[in-house]
Amino acid sequence: MMEVGVLGxxxxxxxxxxxxxxxxxxxxxxxxxxxxxxxxEAPQFHRGREEYERFLKEPYHRRYMAASWESGQVHSGRDAKFDYGTPGLSFFQSLVTQSGPLxxxxxxxxxxIWLFWNLGFxxxxxxxxxxFASWEAMGDGQWWRFFTPSLIHFSAMHVVFNLLWWWYLGGRIERERGALTLLILLLVAGTLPNLAQFALQGPNFGGLSGVVxxxxxxxxxxxxxxxNSxxxxxxxxxGFLLLWLALGFMGMMNMANYAHLGGLLVGMVQALLDHRSRRR
Structure with missing residues (x-):
């Protein structure tokens, strides 16, 4: 059988x-x-994964109570005992178990950073x-500036969108392939696409979207x-994320388009390299 997810x-x-x-x-x-x-079961993996993700979004929906009641009374003759315990604790446990330290x-x-940004800093x-404000400025040191724009966000939707996808996809990768794989993706996709964005559109950008x-x-x-992975x-x-990328290049979204495209290419190349290394 195949694991579709973990609950706390x-x-x-x-x-x-x-x-x-x-x-x-x-x-x-x-x-x-x-x-x-x-x-x-392996043939039902994708359907099971979709149901697991739907459960995470609305775990208190009555469909699950109904299923537990039916299972408790019909399948085993027991009284159904559908109880999640403390909702806040369950949510926290689910957040942690679907992630890793990184x-x-x-x-x-x-x-x-977002919190302090909105507190006046x-x-x-x-x-x-x-x-960096210019190519010349890169000669003055402060090499962290290649990466740190990835950590700042300019709106609530911006930070929520990026962090949700980071948690959802980054957590999967860290749990399945390890923190080192995720760290490589973070550092490479958090720097090289920034350089491409600067070269083609200038220095005014920020956000984790390239990494996402x-x-x-x-x-x-x-x-x-x-x-089946x-x-x-x-x-x-x-399809949704590729459409989002296309809308940016069509001028319908004010986004760091080349950072997004560069990040996508970084992730695809890393997946190819990892696949080859595992086959050896």
């Missing part, structure tokens, strides 16, 4: 398993060091983190090599 609360995991069984998906739960893994660290860093933060597109490219290509993305997700 055993009762929530049982609720999802009950629902999957009610939908004709062969599923079971298994305790792990990170929580409770949800396992499904994923969570960057969430905290970007979230903290925007000018100081921008002054310390923005990209690197994660998309990495998961996309990894999924092409192994459709937990890194494989539903085609709709890839």
């Amino acid at each position: 609360d055993p009762r929530a995991a049982q609720a999802l398993v009950d629902y999957l069984l009610s939908q004709g998906i062969s599923a079971q739960s298994q305790a792990t060091n990170d929580g409770v893994a949800i396992l499904v 994923t969570l660290l960057l969430l905290l860093v970007c979230g903290g 925007a000018e100081a933060i921008y002054g310390a983190t923005h990209f 597109y690197a994660l998309v490219g990495y998961c996309w290509i990894s999924g092409r090599f192994n459709p 937990v890194l494989a993305l539903p085609p709709a997700y890839v």
Whole structure:
């Protein structure tokens, strides 16, 4: 069987398993060091993964209570005991178990920068983190400026969009391929695409979007090599993000288009290199 995800609360995991069984998906739960893994048969992996992701978005929906009630009374003759415990704790556990140390660290860093940005420190933060103002300025040191623009965001939608995708994709990669793989993607996609963006459109940009597109490219290509991998993305997700990229180049969005495209290419190349190294 294949793992579609991990939940921090055993009762929530049982609720999802009950629902999957009610939908004709062969599923079971298994305790792990990170929580409770949800396992499904390989041919049903993508359907099981989609249901798992839907469960994360609305875990208290009545469909899961109904499935647990039916499972408790019909399948085993027991009273249904559908109870998630403390909602705040369950949410926190789910956040942690779907991530890794690096994923969570960057969430905290970007979230903290955004918080202080809106507490009146925007000018100081921008002054310390923005990209080089010119090619000549690169000769003065301060090499962190190749990367630090990736950590600053200019609107609430900007930071929420990027951090959600970072958590969703970065957490997958870190748990499946390790923190080193994710760190390489972060550093390379957080620097080279910034340089391309500067060369083609100037220094006024910021955000984690280039890294996010690197994660998309990495998961996309990894999924092409192994459709049953937990890194494989539903085609709709890839299509949405590619459409978003295209809208930027069409001038319909004010975005760092070349950083996005550069990040996508970085992720795709890294996936190809990793695939070759694993085959040796």
